[in-house]
Amino acid sequence: MSIQSPPTLLELAWSSLLSDKSRAILDLEDLPIELFPPLFVEAFSRGHTEVLKKMVQTWPFTCLPLGALMRQPQPEMLRVALDGLDMLLAQQECPRLPVLPARRGGEALAMLSPIWERLPDVEVFVAAVVTQQGGRWKPQVLDLRNVHGNFWRMWSGAVVVACSPEDMKKNQKLKHGPAMAAKLPLKVVIDLCLTERPMNEFQAHLFLWVTQRRDMVHLCCKRLKIFGKPTRHTRKVLRLLQLDSVQKVEVHCTWVPSTLAACAPFLGQMRNLRKLLVSQVRVPAHTSPEEQEWLLAQLTSQFLRMDSLWKFCVDAVLLLEGHLEHLKTPLEALSITNCPLSDSDWNYLSQCPNTSQLRHLDLRGIKLTNFSPEPLKIILETVAAILKSLDLEACEMTDSQLQAILPALSRCSQLRILCFFGNRISMSVLRDLLLHTARLSQLSRELYPAPLESYDAQGAIHPGRCSQLCAELTAILKDFRQPNILIFHTVSCPQCGRMFLYNQGLIYCSCPTAA
Known part of the structure; x- marks a missing residue:
């Protein structure tokens, strides 16, 4: 009791x-x-x-x-x-x-x-x-964030x-007296998630209250998410916001020309925007090339106004191809994933000033097979002293491409996260990769593909061989340092559709052949 x-x-x-x-x-x-x-x-x-x-x-x-x-x-x-x-x-x-x-x-x-x-x-x-x-x-601030x-x-x-x-x-940092405080507008701070659905009761009441007191109340939002096609309610809320208060924006939707043209200028007014994430943006199939160019101009023209932007993320944005030169702001984090890139885009990344301060680079799902490795090599050489994470998952890199960047990669002394999952790399090149990264003492998470020799001629995974080869690769690192998180990952098994994970001696798979 x-x-x-x-x-x-x-x-x-x-x-x-x-x-x-x-x-x-x-x-x-x-x-x-x-x-x-x-x-x-x-x-x-x-x-x-x-x-x-x-x-x-x-x-x-x-x-x-x-x-x-x-x-x-x-x-x-x-x-x-x-x-x-x-x-x-x-x-x-x-x-x-x-x-x-x-x-x-x-x-x-x-x-x-x-x-x-x-x-x-x-x-x-x-x-x-x-x-x-x-x-x-x-009170001078009503904070409605969690x-x-x-x-x-x-x-x-x-x-x-x-x-x-x-x-x-x-x-004691604040120097204003009570008389000054009385003249300041009341700030209402909230994180917003706008969708195609009608506003809920909480939002509707708040927005109406702010609208009726716009001279005395400022609606501020540090984190803004937009899901689905922006509606007139979305634009109404954007007009109500103090746009210079927005620091992080996520956009997940399918644009139509009129909507993009109406919403893009709001981005340019977000002068303190630090993080911008745009994903799954697809223009309707009937849109002409001329309209696509006009749409992109409406959006990218706002990038030039984002002086505070330090993290830029785009995922599955089909409009981006051939237009990376519009992004001028020096960045600390750049993520371009599952997007088609042109030769000019790839070459521009190594030459533009906005990649000279990168601490995080994510190129997952960008097919690099037919690109020269030279731009990536130049980027790694430029940021070798500051780069903390590099993600090249599922880039379809070849042995020769990976070998070309190894000297530059070995000089990335601050690298903490490294991912090469999803690339078909041979045992000999993986051995060279680990020898080049073995002395990178800051690495805490290493994600490598299982060697090509782990598969048979039909592409099926051979569990015993995979386990043996991954154990050999693990031993290479242990001769230099004790890895923290070290995982080898296969592609999908054609027999069961699942994948093997080798984690310092343990291999997991639900495939019947693994028994």
């Missing part, structure tokens, strides 16, 4: 306070700021909407991370928060609140400092929540400790 722990004094205090709604609302004005977060969580979990509304109005921090309390969007709780914020927005100045005793205000500031140091988005929280006169700030969970967990007595005045001064 388990013994349940008795409630703490704090929990008993919350229960008593929330049992009388009217008293709870009145007592908020005398509540020390360090007790606001735990009381807010208690009221939220019990559905005390009137208390929550009042707490939003008297919230003593610049950010209210409401999204971290929602496992899924909750329209009712959103309405409560927005109703509370409405009363603040209606005021021309900060709300008048009772002055905290100087001793309690000083203690609260001391308690804040160690919490600021542990929060991920520290700039949101490093705000002087108690001024010299003892007044409180109103982040900042640490903020709520940190406000327990077990982790709040006092700190010195020197530590407090070191952590």
